[in-house]
Every structure is written in structure tokens, then in C-alpha cells.
Amino acid sequence: MAEAERTALTRRVLRALEKDARLPVARLAVMLGADEAEVAEVVARCERAGIIRRYKTVVAWDRLDEARVTALIDVSVSPQRDVGFDQVAVRIARFPEVRSVQLVSGGSDLRVTIEGNTMHEVAEFVARKLSPIDAVTATNTHFLLRTYKEDGEVFVDEPAADGRLPVSP
Amino acid sequence: MRLSRVVQEVPPSGIRRLFDLVAEMDDVISLGVGEPDFLAPWRVRESAVYGLERGRGSYTSNSGLLELREAIAAHITRRDGVAYAPRDEILVTVGVSEALDLALRALLDPGDEVIVPEPCYVSYVPCVRFAAGVPVALPTRAADGFVPQAAEVERLVTPRTRALLLNYPNNPTGATMGRAELMALADVAARHDLIVISDEIYDRLSYDAAHVAFASLPGMAERTLLLNGFSKAYAMTGWRVGYAAGPAPLIAAMTKIHQYTALCANRNAQEAAIEALRHGEADVVAMVEDYDARRRVIVDGFNRLGLPCHLPAGAFYAFPSVAPTGLSAGEFTERLLREAKVAVVPGDAFGAGGEGHVRCSYAYGIGQIEEALARIGGFLERLDGFVPATVPAGEVVAAGASRPG
Numbered sequence: 325m326a327e328a329e330r331t332a333l334t335r336r337v338l339r340a341l342e343k344d345a346r347l348p349v350a351r352l353a354v355m356l357g358a359d360e361a362e363v364a365e366v367v368a369r370c371e372r373a374g375i376i377r378r379y380k381t382v383v384a385w386d387r388l389d390e391a392r393v394t395a396l397i398d399v400s401v402s403p404q405r406d407v408g409f410d411q412v413a414v415r416i417a418r419f420p421e422v423r424s425v426q427l428v429s430g431g432s433d434l435r436v437t438i439e440g441n442t443m444h445e446v447a448e449f450v451a452r453k454l455s456p457i458d459a460v461t462a463t464n465t466h467f468l469l470r471t472y473k474e475d476g477e478v479f480v481d482e483p484a485a486d487g488r489l490p491v492s493p
Numbered sequence: 494m495r496l497s498r499v500v501q502e503v504p505p506s507g508i509r510r511l512f513d514l515v516a517e518m519d520d521v522i523s524l525g526v527g528e529p530d531f532l533a534p535w536r537v538r539e540s541a542v543y544g545l546e547r548g549r550g551s552y553t554s555n556s557g558l559l560e561l562r563e564a565i566a567a568h569i570t571r572r573d574g575v576a577y578a579p580r581d582e583i584l585v586t587v588g589v590s591e592a593l594d595l596a597l598r599a600l601l602d603p604g605d606e607v608i609v610p611e612p613c614y615v616s617y618v619p620c621v622r623f624a625a626g627v628p629v630a631l632p633t634r635a636a637d638g639f640v641p642q643a644a645e646v647e648r649l650v651t652p653r654t655r656a657l658l659l660n661y662p663n664n665p666t667g668a669t670m671g672r673a674e675l676m677a678l679a680d681v682a683a684r685h686d687l688i689v690i691s692d693e694i695y696d697r698l699s700y701d702a703a704h705v706a707f708a709s710l711p712g713m714a715e716r717t718l719l720l721n722g723f724s725k726a727y728a729m730t731g732w733r734v735g736y737a738a739g740p741a742p743l744i745a746a747m748t749k750i751h752q753y754t755a756l757c758a759n760r761n762a763q764e765a766a767i768e769a770l771r772h773g774e775a776d777v778v779a780m781v782e783d784y785d786a787r788r789r790v791i792v793d794g795f796n797r798l799g800l801p802c803h804l805p806a807g808a809f810y811a812f813p814s815v816a817p818t819g820l821s822a823g824e825f826t827e828r829l830l831r832e833a834k835v836a837v838v839p840g841d842a843f844g845a846g847g848e849g850h851v852r853c854s855y856a857y858g859i860g861q862i863e864e865a866l867a868r869i870g871g872f873l874e875r876l877d878g879f880v881p882a883t884v885p886a887g888e889v890v891a892a893g894a895s896r897p898g
Contacts, residue, residue, distance in 0.1 A: 339782070340786070351790070354789050354790055354793045355786035355787075355789055355790055355859075356786065356789070357785075357789050486530065488526050488528055488530070489512065489526070490512065490515045490516070490521060490523040490525055490526065490836055491508055491511050491512040491515055491523060491525035491526065491836055491838065492508070492512075492525070492526050492527045492528060493506065493508050493527050493614065493615040493616065493664075
């Protein structure tokens with residue numbers, strides 16, 4: 325397969341898997357009108373190259389009455405010589421309770437998402453791990469109250485019924 | 494009560510009977526729908542809500558909101574490279590259905606003939622009759638990819654022939670026409686001075702090659718009436734907004750009828766249509782990508798089951814042959830519905846050339862398509878005398894592989 329063709333196929337494969345990570349390769353090949361072996365090869369390459377990080381499930385946890393606490397924390401950081409924000413960002417990212425770390429523009433520098441079992445646990449993390457980091461100059465914690473949409477998935481139930489007539493011209 | 498002879502002589506739609514049958518059954522999986530399963534893009538719905546909040550519920554000009562006509566003109570120029578004057582060459586209608594009716598009434602004198610390639614959308618032939626015209630059917634064949642052959646069109650031309658009515662991408666076959674095939678028809682139209690009414694409502698649902706607008710062919714804009722709308726590309730069927738673009742005298746004649754009969758298209762929907770044209774492109778692209786994947790799944794499924802099915806290049810219909818079952822399209826449809834609770838539409842409901850095929854819409858989620866295919870598979874297994882057609886290994890993939898990537 326030529327390089328340009330492979331790149332185009334790769335994009336289409338990734339778009340499909342991003343919507344539904346459980347698509348088997350055989351089905352994916354039919355959907356995209358591509359050869360099964362080529363699709364398998366594209367997926368394997370993306371996995372090896374770290375383009376596909378992992379296959380995940382979007383879960384609406386609040387429907388399980390799970391006691392989980394999520395906080396979005398704006399973190400101000402003084403950048404360090406040579407490494408800028410990277411070193412501090414990675415240092416924060418390595419904590420297992422941290423779900424995401426992103427460098428953002430605006431009033432603060434890093435946007436950190438943290439998950440814990442209780443508010444106390446999250447507060448402890450901020451007080452004992454996050455704030456004491458030398459380069460961290462300020463934090464602003466927002467506790468998440470309700471998720472309406474995540475990863476492109478709206479969490480509000482739409483009426484599922486197909487309102488169309490069963491047969492129409 | 495005595496009713497008009499014309500109305501009495503036009504049979505009710507073949508789909509109507511099927512609809513009544515389906516309506517009295519439970520747990521039917523339907524592939525019989527001729528409209529998108531997607532909701533209209535949220536931005537479109539939201540702009541309609543906004544319009545209602547602002548109390549915008551008055552009539553619009555008969556021709557439709559000028560802002561919408563301008564947006565339509567810009568859209569056609571951008572996509573098809575044809576320029577229409579928003580003020581006198583575009584008319585906003587109550588769906589393409591109204592536009593077609595207006596066009597036929599504006600063009601035809603009693604006895605004038607209109608050549609209609611079949612199978613075709615169910616309302617073409619009745620609309621010609623209601624306009625006092627004479628529909629002249631041109632059956633197309635699976636072997637030609639359900640594309641009308643220019644020589645056969647020409648053979649049907651008489652001194653009374655006024656128009657040729659085209660619909661590509663096609664409902665029910667999913668067939669599309671390439672530039673060369675269209676040029677051959679353009680040649681016939683020019684030589685015999687025919688008006689071409691080109692219903693291009695499925696233009697955005699073209700999967701393997703860019704759609705070619707008939708009016709974009711050399712010399713054709715002056716004899717073409719382009720019909721399109723928002724139902725299919727933007728999933729706005731029930732909103733009822735369509736449009737006609739063509740030569741000013743024809744648009745003026747159509748507007749005259751429209752102003753006395755419909756007055757104007759729904760204002761709220763017209764405003765939402767502006768939003769669709771201006772900002773709906775990404776939504777259309779996403780829907781088309783989904784249809785494309787479903788198209789391949791359903792066609793692959795029919796071929797695996799032993800019902801030969803070409804990969805349609807447009808619209809959202811697969812048109813498999815039921816010849817291997819030994820049943821007519823009507824028998825197949827009725828038995829499939831009763832024995833496996835799957836609704837499809839018999840090809841002959843769409844006129845000549847459709848017998849032996851069934852129309853299966855893939856405007857459904859993949860899960861529903863899979864369930865329908867599984868039920869059809871079970872039905873075929875129980876069917877006496879079914880001899881599955883063998884599709885050469887790899888043929889389906891090969892058909893799909895013509896697409897780059």
C-alpha cells in the first residue's frame with residue numbers, strides 16, 4: 325500500500341475506533357471498504373507507535389450511585405529553565421489519582437483532573453502533593469457536580485423511539 | 494361522490510399497502526424507510542427554536558426568504574459551479590415534492606410527454622398524470638447499473654416530448670451517473686429541445702465519486718431545472734423545505750402556481766435552512782461517513798446471504814436481487830414480513846425494471862441492519878427452493894476498493 329493511501333486509511337480507521345473501540349477488524353474492513361489484513365496492519369502499527377494509547381469505555385458513573393469525587397484544578401506554575409512546564413506537568417501526571425494534565429492558555433497554566441473517593445481525599449492530595457511542589461504557585465479547585473457530556477457523548481437521555489413511519493417512499 | 498377521472502385512474506402508492514400491513518404487526522424491523530435516521534443537526538434545531546422565541550412566524554415572500562435564496566445560490570455555485578440569480582432563478586418550495594409538481598404544471602399542456610427512467614421515486618408518474626401529462630416509462634436494468642442509456646431515451650422521444658425527469662443518486666436503486674453518461678443524455682436533450690428536470694435531493698450522499706449536477710454540463714443550465722432540498726443531506730424531511738433553481742421564465746411560472754397554492758414554505762424551517770447551509774457542513778460530512786460504512790455492511794451482508802447486491806454509489810438504499818429465491822419482489826416482501834418480521838419495499842413499487850429486486854434502506858444504525866440481515870438469513874434458510882447466488886470471493890471488497898484509501 326502506498327504511503328498516502330495508508331495515511332488516509334489510518335485516519336479513517338482511527339475515526340471509526342474513536343467512536344467504537346470494540347469494532348472487530350473484520351467489521352471495520354467491511355465498513356471502510358478496505359482489505360482486512362491491511363486494516364489489521366494499520367491498527368497494529370498505531371498501537372506500536374503509541375498513536376492508539378488504549379481502548380477505553382465512556383462510563384456515566386453517577387448512574388451507579390458510585391461515591392466518586394472529581395475535581396478540576398487550575399494550577400499556576402512558574403516555568404523552569406530549559407524544561408518549561410514539562411517537568412512539573414509530568415511529575416503531577418505520574419500520581420495515579422490524576423486523570424488528566426493539560427497545559428492551557430489563560431489565567432493559569434495547567435488544568436489537572438483528579439479523582440478520589442471523597443472530597444477529603446482530593447483536598448488532601450492538593451494540600452500534601454500538589455501545592456507543595458516548588459514550581460506550583462497557586463491552585464484553584466473546582467469540584468465537579470454533574471457531567472452533561474464527555475468524550476463527545478451526551479449523558480442526557482434523548483427519547484430513543486424512532487419517530488419515523490415504518491415504511492415511506 | 495363523483496371524483497375526477499384523473500385522480501381515480503392513478504393507483505394508490507404501492508407502498509401504502511405495505512405500510513398498512515406493517516402497521517398492524519409488532520416487533521417488525523423495518524428497512525423500509527425513505528428518510529434519514531439522524532436527527533437534524535442540533536445547530537439547525539436550535540436556530541429554529543431561536544426563531545420561534547423571536548416570534549418569527551409570518552409569511553415570507555412567495556419565493557422564500559431572500560437570505561435563504563442567496564445562501565442557496567452561493568451553495569450551488571460553490572458545489573456545482575453553476576450561478577443562479579437569487580431574485581429570479583430560485584424558488585423555495587415545500588420540499589422537492591412541491592417543486593416537482595409546480596414544474597410539471599408549469600411546463601406541460603395536456604398530452605405532453607415526460608420521459609421517466611424507472612425504477613423511480615413513487616410520485617413521479619402520478620405527478621405527471623395530475624399535471625395532465627403523459628408519463629413515458631424507460632425501464633433501466635441491473636446490468637447497466639440502473640442508468641438510463643441515451644440511445645434508449647432517444648428512441649422514446651416524440652414530437653410531444655417536453656421533458657426528461659432524472660433522479661441521480663437514485664431512489665430506489667442507489668445508482669449514480671458519471672459525467673460521460675450524463676453528457677450522452679445532455680446531447681439527446683439538446684438535439685430534441687427537452688427540458689431536464691433533475692431531482693438531485695441525494696447529491697450529498699455520493700460515496701465513490703463527486704456528484705455531477707446536470708446543470709453544470711456545457712449548455713445545460715438553460716434547459717435544466719435543478720431540484721434539491723434539505724431533507725436528505727441535513728436530515729430535515731419533516732421540515733419540508735426544498736428549492737428549484739432554473740431559467741427565470743420557468744421559475745416565474747412555477748412561482749405563479751406556488752403563490753396561489755402554497756403561498757410560501759414554512760418560515761421557521763426556511764430560517765433553520767439558512768443555518769444548515771452556512772454552518773452545517775461538518776454535520777453533513779459526519780452523516781455521509783456513517784452512511785458509507787453502513788452501505789458496505791448491508792451490501793456485504795446481502796452478498797454473503799446469496800442475494801446479489803451491487804454496491805450502490807449514492808443515496809441510502811441497497812437494491813439486492815431476490816431472483817435466487819424464485820419469488821417475485823412482491824411475494825418476497827410479503828413473506829419476509831410475515832415470516833421474519835422484516836419490512837423491505839418491493840422494487841416493482843418503483844416502476845418498470847424494479848421487479849426482482851427489493852429496496853432496503855440503510856438509514857438505520859448498524860445494530861439494526863445486522864439484526865435485519867440475521868432475520869433475512871433465517872428466512873432464506875427456511876425457504877424452499879432458495880439457491881444462494883455465489884459471489885466470487887473478494888468481489889465485494891474489490892467493488893469497495895475502487896475508492897481511494
